[in-house]
Amino acid sequence: xxxxPVDPRDILYGDYVSLQFAIEEFDKExxxxxxxxxxxxxxxxxxxxxxxxERQDSGDLYGLKTVTAKKPNEDLYLKGTMxxxxxxxxxxxxxxxxxxxxxRFYVSENTGMELEKLSQRGQLLAEMKxxxxxxxxxxxxxx
Amino acid sequence: xxxxxxxxQYTFLENEFNFLQQRGIMEPEDARDILALYEPRGSANFVxxxxxxxxxxxxxxxxxxxxxxxxxxxxxxxxGLIVIAFILFYLAGYKLEENYEKTARSMYYIGAAIYGAGxxxxxxxxxxxxxxxxxxxxxxxxILPLAYYLRDQLVAVFASAFLIIYSFxxxxxxxITPYWLLLLIPALFWxxxxxxxxxxxxxxxxxxxxxxxxxxxxxxxxxxxxISILLVFAGGVLLALFPFKQYKPESYWIGSxxxxxxxxxxxxxxxxxxxxxxxxxxxxxxALFVILLIYFLKKDSLPAILITCALIYRYYADxxxxxxxKSLFFIxxxxxxxxxxxxxxxxxxETVKRHEE
Numbered sequence: 093x094x095x096x097p098v099d100p101r102d103i104l105y106g107d108y109v110s111l112q113f114a115i116e117e118f119d120k121e122x123x124x125x126x127x128x129x130x131x132x133x134x135x136x137x138x139x140x141x142x143x144x145x146e147r148q149d150s151g152d153l154y155g156l157k158t159v160t161a162k163k164p165n166e167d168l169y170l171k172g173t174m175x176x177x178x179x180x181x182x183x184x185x186x187x188x189x190x191x192x193x194x195x196r197f198y199v200s201e202n203t204g205m206e207l208e209k210l211s212q213r214g215q216l217l218a219e220m221k222x223x224x225x226x227x228x229x230x231x232x233x234x235x
Numbered sequence: 236x237x238x239x240x241x242x243x244q245y246t247f248l249e250n251e252f253n254f255l256q257q258r259g260i261m262e263p264e265d266a267r268d269i270l271a272l273y274e275p276r277g278s279a280n281f282v283x284x285x286x287x288x289x290x291x292x293x294x295x296x297x298x299x300x301x302x303x304x305x306x307x308x309x310x311x312x313x314x315g316l317i318v319i320a321f322i323l324f325y326l327a328g329y330k331l332e333e334n335y336e337k338t339a340r341s342m343y344y345i346g347a348a349i350y351g352a353g354x355x356x357x358x359x360x361x362x363x364x365x366x367x368x369x370x371x372x373x374x375x376x377x378i379l380p381l382a383y384y385l386r387d388q389l390v391a392v393f394a395s396a397f398l399i400i401y402s403f404x405x406x407x408x409x410x411i412t413p414y415w416l417l418l419l420i421p422a423l424f425w426x427x428x429x430x431x432x433x434x435x436x437x438x439x440x441x442x443x444x445x446x447x448x449x450x451x452x453x454x455x456x457x458x459x460x461x462i463s464i465l466l467v468f469a470g471g472v473l474l475a476l477f478p479f480k481q482y483k484p485e486s487y488w489i490g491s492x493x494x495x496x497x498x499x500x501x502x503x504x505x506x507x508x509x510x511x512x513x514x515x516x517x518x519x520x521x522a523l524f525v526i527l528l529i530y531f532l533k534k535d536s537l538p539a540i541l542i543t544c545a546l547i548y549r550y551y552a553d554x555x556x557x558x559x560x561k562s563l564f565f566i567x568x569x570x571x572x573x574x575x576x577x578x579x580x581x582x583x584x585e586t587v588k589r590h591e592e
Binding site: 102103104105106107132177197199200201228229 | 304306355358364370493
């Protein structure tokens, strides 16, 4: 059966485009070894983590350098939360998730569809302002 | 002190006295004197309802204008509009207070809605996430002083409803404990006692808010579900058994509703799933619950009748739905409901009769 794209809406804030950021999904190599131990030690609950960012070769684009449990000294980092995973059952294949960034971009009523389609295909870039680990979404645009 | 009766009753008296005068049974002076003993109640209620509804509609309109996120105006400009409109409506309310009290209230209500819209506008403009609980907290804090100033029941009810929404932040993604309520719940009760004239509605909202707070607090401490439900149940029973003197019917009803709903929840095994004795606990509880209900029924409690009906129905549906033909299930279910209705009406009539004697 065919499905159609949905236009998500918040009753108070209005229409939005849902976003999922590449830096919020990562594998074990990206995580600081001490954090890996911490994650394995407990089975539930939230953990505050920090993502250190680095500029990627193409200029304006930033990507993930590493995820740590300690507040980094670098200027450019994001504060977020991660769930305890326990021991990953399928070894190193486990993908880890963390929540660092706002995942809703509010748009005018009935205008989100185009952006939503691009978002589903991973064709969107987001412009952010970051200070002290806190990010504010400025704008989104097609790649 | 004039005796207050409803408007239709007053009209009826007036018509009958006219009729009696025409028949020459009653003297016109007598009719006037007797009628002067009565006063039609709330003759301007209709006006108030119109004005309140108007204000609520405009409020919803403004909120949905913000949710529409119309691109024609920049967020900054919209914010300016909101601030100006907010000030203007409050000023209009203030100016009209003396001569047009009810219209003035409407102006204040619209102002309070605009204030909330401003909060949501800021969240939307900066693409803030998961802030809905904080938004409602701020909205409630912002309109509580208005309720205090105007001695207004409706604003206070809305503020407590917003605080109930805020209390659920414990269940949100970030799991924030709603500690502000430690301050705001006493403030609400205090305001009702000292300023709002001991309104039953505010008392009920306060009890609901306190219940929501306790449940959410336990949730954020990671306490098992059955403990929270059992606590609310116990609180409800206590409130129904020992009602507050000034709020007797309110305590009685809200206590009964709380223990009725949580009691029926606790008869289901899933409420006890975190407990080792999951298999026996619901049955032990149901037995105790039934004894408690019998005690309340002996005291002629109307809510207890409702709870008993709901409990019987819950077991009826549980046991029979699986193996009875559908048509029989519905017919017997309907008969049960009609029987309950009859029981309820009969007891209510008897209680009223006893009061009249």
